[in-house]
Amino acid sequence: MTHVIRGGRISWYDEARIRERGLIMAIESQLARCVNCERTVDEVPLLNLTQRHGVAYICPQCLPILIHKPQQLQNKLPGTEALQPHEH
Ligand SMILES: [Zn+2]
Numbered sequence: 001m002t003h004v005i006r007g008g009r010i011s012w013y014d015e016a017r018i019r020e021r022g023l024i025m026a027i028e029s030q031l032a033r034c035v036n037c038e039r040t041v042d043e044v045p046l047l048n049l050t051q052r053h054g055v056a057y058i059c060p061q062c063l064p065i066l067i068h069k070p071q072q073l074q075n076k077l078p079g080t081e082a083l084q085p086h087e088h
Pocket residue numbers: 034035036037038039058059060061062
């Protein structure tokens with residue numbers, strides 16, 4: 001199944017990387033991408049995360065990291081520094 005997000009919507013993370021490199025990236029970077037493993041929506045389903053700079057995406061496999069070890073995503077996802085790891 002092909003599902004490209006139309007309208008060139010990209011995640012804040014991709015946007016930041018594009019700015020950092022000063023590059024206009026190829027079509028590939030326009031795809032929504034998991035903040036952790038960087039797989040795109042072409043490869044895996046992604047969940048939308050609303051964060052302070054807009055929208056970010058995470059895949060179901062990385063979601064447990066966000067829940068159990070949010071500190072691992074601190075550099076990738078703004079706001080995770082305020083999250084407490086989930087205790088069992
Ligand atoms: Zn992922």
